[in-house]
Amino acid sequence: MTVQIAGVASTPYGEHPDSSTRELFTDAGLEALDDAGLEVGDVEELYAGNFIGDQTDDQAHVGAMLADYLGARQAASMRTESACASASSAARSGAQTIAAGDADVALVGGVEMMSTGGLAAVTDALANAADNEYENEAGLTFPGIYALMAQAYMDEFDAGPGDLAAVAVKNYENGASNPLSQRQEETDVESVLDSPPVATPLHLQDCCPISDGASAAVLVSESYADEHGLETTVSWAGSGQASDSLALQDRPDLARTRAAERAAEDAYDRAEISPEDVDVVELHDCFTIAEILAIESLGFFERGEGARGAVDGETAADGRIPVNTSGGLLAKGHPVGATGVGQLVEITKQLEGRHPNQVDDATIGLTHTVGGSGASCVVNVLRAGGA
């Protein structure tokens, strides 16, 4: 059963102090249903990513809450949690359910409210994605974990802080022309390197911001699209998901993300493509080093060569392999539980030819979302062409 993308939507990412988890998700969900030409009563399954609502909102049972406030009480609902890959897992689950023939309409998405609880509370909650005993108790933060990966990378390969900064420069530039992006200003290498240190060698502009936001996508079976006259133009091509050690210290190579390699191999097999076939990518640049590691794990660059991607313009919107034309997590923002579907929203727009940073002739797009420092990873592949 082929799965179609019938509609997509994201709220703007940024600070939404007057909104809430349930209101933001309802905004994105209704807009995605409008985009699909469907009603809330049509939704059979609802999977929504949410990572830290237990701490920030003092609220669990988020799946049911979101279905309730969306007006979709008839739907089977469930919150998915895989740290920053929560929404990607939601989308993968929805696609699998439809592909199995168990449902015809699934609303997948995610939501996170991060700005309202204060920086200390959100930093504490985010740290729960790391190994509590072996990492948090040692005072290791998330920027700290990625900083260790960056140190290991620079120790092994010919790369420096300027190569990391080039990733931020590219993604800020893309974000500045995306109306949904949290950061609307460009930067340059000098400004990145002059921004305050967070965890050496990472500076503030090497790190994604704290974001509120929600994203949603409506997935339907091909037969349902045919029967209901839905003019879908993007299909689900394949998906892969894999795991690795929870703690960075347990990985044989600190500068290598094995879960991403495994997930990518699985996704490429299922989509029957190779890395060379991919036209546009939204990937998990929570920190600048993460983009460099990701483009190597996804097979776009040899190990040690990823640092050249942004510097040489190969990952620019008009480059060999355009990466994060939305601005990525660095500029567009990273409402953790929403991010994976936010990436799918951006890729769908690229494949439909309606993206603010449109890539010419994009027919195959890929999303890559990492949980924590790489203990989980989801790779989803979309293809232009619908029912």
Add this chain to the structure above:
Amino acid sequence: MQQWFVDFAERIDDGDPTYLACEECGQAALPPRTVCPECSSRTLEERSLSETATVTASTKIFSSIPEYADETPYIVVIATFDEGVRLTGQLRGAEGIEPGETVTVGVEEREDGWLVTFSPTD
């Protein structure tokens, strides 16, 4: 803090740190595993761990989680033991450290648990 980690830290404090070794494939691992992460065998044996290790990577942290927010900046190190396991801890007794330098493992008891530390080996 989990009891297994308290036990692990107290063995370091006693000067008798231990790790787990797989009798099938030789993989080294840290507690509290039952299954070898490399070959999936269930034959992990507790063995003595060296008290010195080699620095693999380090970072100076300027912005931290609430528990450590008042102690910034501080340096976190991942160090590799000869037996093959790696451990994460805070640097003590030096302003900085480079990959390849030798450090000695220790622990500090804090209000709510144990902190692993590394100090330059004389």
